Amino acid sequence: MDTTVYLPVGSSSPAVRARSLTKTYGTGEAAVHALAGVDVDFAAGQFTAIMGPSGSGKSTLMHLLAGLDTATSGQAFLGTTDITRLGDRELTRLRRDRVGFVFQQFNLLPMFTAEQNITLPVELAGGSVDPEWLATLVSTLGLEQRLSHRPAELSGGQQQRVAIARALIAQPDVVFADEPTGNLDSRSGAEVLSFLRRSVRELGRTIIMVTHDPSAAAYADRVVLIADGRIAGDITDPTPESALAGLDALRTLEPAVQTGPVA
Amino acid sequence: MPTSYPTARLTLGQMRRSVGRLTAAGVAIAIGTAFVTVTLLAGGVITRTTYDMVAASYAGADVVVSVDDDQGLAAFDAETVEKVAAVDGVAAVQPVVGYYGDLRNGGKGGYLAFAPVPVEPRLSPLELTDGAWPASGDEVALTTKVAERLGAGIGDTVTLRRTVYPEGWADSRSEDPAAELGEPEEVTEELEVTGLTDDPYGAYAGYGGAAAVTSVTIDAWNADEPSPYLVTELLVALDTPPEGTTVPAGLDDAIHAATAAVAGDVAVKTTQERAEDQTAAQTGGQNLVFLVFVLTFAAIALLVAAMVITNTFQVLVAQRTRTLALLRCIGAGTGQLYRSVLLEAAVLGAIASAAGILAGGVLAQVALLVAPAFDLGVPLPGAITPTWQSVVLPFAVGIGVTVLAALAPARAATRVAPLAALRPADAPTLRARSGRARLVIAILCTLGGFAALGLGVVLGMNGGPQFGLVASVLGGALSFFGVVLSSVLWLPRVAAGLGALVARTGPAARLAVANTLRNPRRTAATSTALLIGVTLVTMMSTGAASARSSGDVMLDEAFPYDLSVAPSDERYLADVHDATAATEGVAATAKVAHAILTVGDVEGLEVTAADPAELARVVNTPDDAERLTEGSILLTQEAAESLSVAAGEPVTVTGPEGSIDLSVVLTASAPLNRTLTSADLARVAGDDTWTDVWAHLGGGDDPTTVLADVQQAVGQVDGSALVMGPAAQAAQFRQVVDVILGIVVGLLAVAVVIALIGVTNTLSLSVIERTRESATLRAIGLSKEQLRGMLAVEGMLIAGVGAVLGVALGLVYGWAGAATALSLMGEVQYAVPWTDVIVVIVVALVAGLLASVVPARAAARTSPVAALAVE
Known part of the structure; x- marks a missing residue:
């Protein structure tokens, strides 16, 4: 079965690529193939959602692409860098300069204010904050009034917006978001997703989001479906309905789904 | 049936x-209980050593007959001794008698203990190894140690100098008995050494050996003393041992009948019983002081341990x-949770105490095995004798302290609401309660304590050191x-x-500082544990x-020379002077004479x-x-004024031989x-002078070494x-101070070590709590280095704050x-022991750094993936 997903013609060069990416936990009889040879490209300047049911391998794929975990075999590229070959020191530098993260649990540091949380990655890298970029982020994410607050004084949606700002402050090549709306009510979730989309459209960032929620996936420019550790489909310009249909198709064990116009 | 005890399970x-x-x-x-165990075992060793001696x-001896009365004046006379010896079944009787005298061979020797030649060999701790027991008044037998010290062997003659006091001297109530009864x-005495003896059980080890003379001689010498040795004990050998x-009972009655004439309470006991009584009497006071002294430090160590446990x-x-x-949520009662935490503390306390007691026992045993390598002059037992107190007491204390320390956390456990199970899994923190009562008590104690301390200082500086010390100690303790x-x-x-x-210094340090402050109660408790030890050590x-x-400073003001040697007799002056001058490190010597004269019109x-x-x-x-x-005399300004003379004016000095201006x-x-x-x-005093040797030391040598060489x-x-001398005295003074300081600091160091374990513990717990946060930061x-650096700064900050504040206090x-x-x-000099202070702070910082190593490794191992994981 050919699960290779080819990039739509005319899209920009890929920001992230996976080639025969495999991740196996355990050995022998007990081996679990979380990823069974994945080939996929993610375009720069796009908002892509990776969607699949629980245990499909979507989180594992993201961890490998972001250099948080080591692959069993295969390659993952960030731009032209093969991150599967990097050591911890290089990976740390990569995470500092070229990758941003948004977590389901927000993961803000409780003892720092919103502003200190946002600027932390730049400080860790020993750089200085670009005040213009900070102002742009803060106004885009609507955080002007919240900068001096600590996480405990912010709502869930506000905390996640701070986390998005933190992920973008170093102007990374790509931002990975892991179920960013998983801990939010639907209104705050919608707000956060709009902000993510605006970050892509207005600020020119690249975002890859992992989710199991079709309505969240609908905010993306493209949905990559994953099931049983393999790419199981690709939806361009998804709607909540088409995303849900794609997810349902996976549950009925359809081999692959291809909807939407191939431009 | 574990199901019956859900709490235990x-x-x-x-x-x-x-x-x-x-x-x-x-x-x-465990360290705290080991401390208590060692202390109790050491107390046992002291008792044991005393008993052995x-x-x-x-x-x-089979039986010891003793007499005692309220005044301590009762004694056995010779007649009674004979009567006891005549009792049916008694083989021999040895009255316990001794004498202390100045025995010399040339200049060597000094005061030592004399023992009588035994009437029956098994009634004396001394065993004859060579030659013969003295048979007459001009013969003596020496233990080998004494013989070595005197440089005397069999056939040599040694001299005893003693004073014969006129009869009735001790009873004389006159202010100057010499005027009434004649001069002492x-x-x-010239004594010939006839034999060498051994003291296999160390009965005279505390005196450095003994010399034996006939009992007639020893009685004669005692008779010349103002307060002769009273015979209060008779050693009795029986025909058949009891x-x-x-x-x-028959023997007891017979001996009582034989001693009926003696005033006071006569007791007849077996040797073992008597030895046990005497040991209890001798160690009761000393031993208690020792135990209280050391157990105070054990209490401090346990207090610090309790703080670590609570944390x-x-x-x-x-x-x-x-x-x-x-x-x-599923129905556990608050009481069950409370008991569960306390039970956990009890189990931990029991296991840790057992380990501590074992470690303490091993430590004490090793110390006893090593001790003979240092010649302590006291026969120590070869093995510890664990008593039930030395096991049960530390065990109970260990469990008690652990459970008490867990009371507050156990109460906190009961305050957890069932609803907390439904909240998101964010790292929970215990809220510090306001503790108004604590604040009030603390402020009262601190202010009152420092006021009392100040009062004590004022009293002490104005000549009331006793009350001053009491006020200072109480005030110090209260304020602390x-x-x-x-x-x-x-x-x-x-x-x-x-x-x-x-x-x-950087973002990692900034993170560390923020982390240190996010849990002020825990940081405070950890630092305070260290502060206690450091404060006491610095104090x-x-x-x-x-x-x-x-x-x-006082010695410099009081003494004009580096070192002085006063011979015990004018006869040895020349030899002493030559020996001093010949010692390496002595630059110059002078013979300095002293006399009591009349200067101007002031006598004496x-x-x-x-x-x-x-x-x-x-x-x-x-x-x-x-x-x-x-033709001149040196006088200070005040001395000249009190004699009403000025510089250049004549003053008359008068002595037995005449007077000069x-x-x-x-x-x-x-x-x-x-x-x-x-x-x-010489013109005024004649022979009525005594002479010292004063010496000046060369710059290069250590005065302590020169002192030892000169003494040798x-x-x-x-x-x-x-x-003696300022250099020598200062050295001796320093030595005494240093030994005491060393012992006290050694004992306090245990508390510091426990506190440092607390720092590691706190850091490890923080790391575990912050797993997700560390992963997020990664x-x-x-970087891994930054993560390790962050924890290192945290550890050093917690330890450093405790150390710096402890040093200040x-x-x-x-x-x-x-x-x-x-x-x-x-005048008191307020010194800052810079070396000690720096050592304490450096040790604390290094320990803080080391304390972070293990937790930091654990934290650095955490994969960033953990940040994304949903619990």
Whole structure:
């Protein structure tokens, strides 16, 4: 079965690529193939959602692409860098300069204010904050009034917006978001997703989001479906309905789904 | 049936999950109980050693007959001894009698104990190894050690110098018995060494050996003493040894009948029983003081351990909030949770205490095995004798302290609401309660304590050191209690201040400072545990340093020379002088004579005399000494004024041989007051003088070493010569201070070690709590090195704050103590023991750094993926 997903013609060069990416936990009889040879490209300047049911391998794929975990075999590229070959020191530098993260649990540091949380990655890298970029982020994410607050004084949606700002402050090549709306009510979730989309459209960032929620996936420019550790489909310009249909198709064990116009 | 004890099952299950954390806390308790165990075992060793020495002095006696009355005047006379010896079944009777005298061979020797030649070999602790027992009054047998010290062998003659007091001397109520009864007479006995003896059980080990003479001789000598040795014990050998520990009733009655004439209570006991009684009487006081002294430090160590335990349990409870809430949801009562935590503490306390007692026992045994390598002069037992107290007491204390320390965390566990199980799994933190009562008590204690301390210092400086010391000690203890109690309120602020300085060094340091302050109660508790030990260590070394430098200054003012040697008799002067001058490190010597003369119209003044040129070479103020010429006398301004003479005016000096007029030369050096030339002294004093040797030391050598060398050299020619001097005294003073300081600091170090374990524990717990946070930081670009650096800064900050504050407090207490206790001696010098202070702070910082190593490794191993994981 050919699960290779080819990039739509005319899209920009890929920001992230996976080639025969495999991740196996355990050995022998007990081996679990979380990823069974994945080939996929993610375009720069796009908002892509990776969607699949629980245990499909979507989180594992993201961890490998972001250099948080080591692959069993295969390659993952960030731009032209093969991150599967990097050591911890290089990976740390990569995470500092070229990758941003948004977590389901927000993961803000409780003892720092919103502003200190946002600027932390730049400080860790020993750089200085670009005040213009900070102002742009803060106004885009609507955080002007919240900068001096600590996480405990912010709502869930506000905390996640701070986390998005933190992920973008170093102007990374790509931002990975892991179920960013998983801990939010639907209104705050919608707000956060709009902000993510605006970050892509207005600020020119690249975002890859992992989710199991079709309505969240609908905010993306493209949905990559994953099931049983393999790419199981690709939806361009998804709607909540088409995303849900794609997810349902996976549950009925359809081999692959291809909807939407191939431009 | 484990199902019957749901609490126990729950407790054990939770303990299994927290083994690592509990181990660290357990080590703290184990060290504390080991301390208590060693102390109690050492007390046992002291008792045992005393018993051995007492029992040894009874040798092979079967029964000891003793007499006692309220005045301590009752004694057995010779007639009674004979009557007892005549009792049916008694083989021999040896009255216990002794004498102390100055026995010499040439200049060597000194005071030592004399024992009688035994009437029956098994009634004496001494065994004849060579030659024969003395048979007449001019013979003596020496233990091998004494013979070595005197340099005498069989056939040599040694001399005993003793004083014969006129009869009735002790009973005389006259102020000057010599006028009424005649002068005491100095007698020299020439004794021939006829035999060498051994003291296999160490009965005389405490005296450095003994000399044996016939019992007739010893009685005769005792008769010449104003207060002769009273025979209060008779050692009895029986024809057939008694069985068990009781004296046969018939014998008991017979001996009582034989001793009926003696005033006082007569007791007949088996040797073992008597030795046990005597041991109890001898060690009761001393042993108790020793135990209280050392157990105070054990209490401090346990207090610090308790703080570590409380901290650990607080964090454990916080971490288990979800589990606890879940248990509450499914029906666990608050009482069950409370008991569960306490049971956990009890189990931990039991295991840790057992380990501590074992470690303490091993430590004490090893110490006993190693001790003989240092010649202590006391026969120590070869093995410890564990008593039930030395096992049960530390065990109970260990469990008690652990359970008490867990009370507050256990209460916190009962406050967990069932609802907490449903909240998101954010790292829970225990909320610090306001603790208004604590604040009030702490402030009262601190203010009252410092006020009492101040009062004590004022009293001490104004000549009331006894009350001053009491006020200072109470005030110091009270204020320290207040400071420790209130530390949670102010210590985090100090940490924030210090942290602000550190935070400038980089983002990792800034993170570390923020982390230190996010849990002020825990940081305060950890730092305070260290603060206690550091304060006490600094206090002791500050006090010691102040005592040392105060002593140095006082000695410099009081003595003009580096070293002086006073021979025990004028006969040895030439030899002593030569021996001193020949010692390496001695640059110059002078013979300095002293006499009691009349100066002007004042009788009975001690004057000093020397050759001016010699004197100038040995005193610390040579300019003054050089102004002394024949026909002049050195006087201080005050001395001249009190004699109503001025510089250049004549003053009359009168002695037994006549009087001369000397012209007054003023000197600024108090020790050189009333100094004249040897030639002038000879004209007025004749032979009625005594002479010392003063010495000046060369710069290069250590005065302590030179002192020892001079003592050694002088000891060869005159064993009783008194070697002293500012350099020597300062050295001795320093030695005493240093030994005491060493012991105290050693004991306190245990508390510091436990506190440092607490730092590691706190850091490990923080790391475990912050797993996700660490992973997040790694995910957004914190390198492993930065993560380790962050924890290192955290550890150093927690330890450093405790150390710096402890040093500051310790300095205050040390100075206050020195001002109170030393003012009586003269002007107090407030010294800062820089070396000790720096060592303490460096040790604390390094320990803080080391404490972060293990937790940091664990934190660095955490994969950033953990940040993304949903619990």
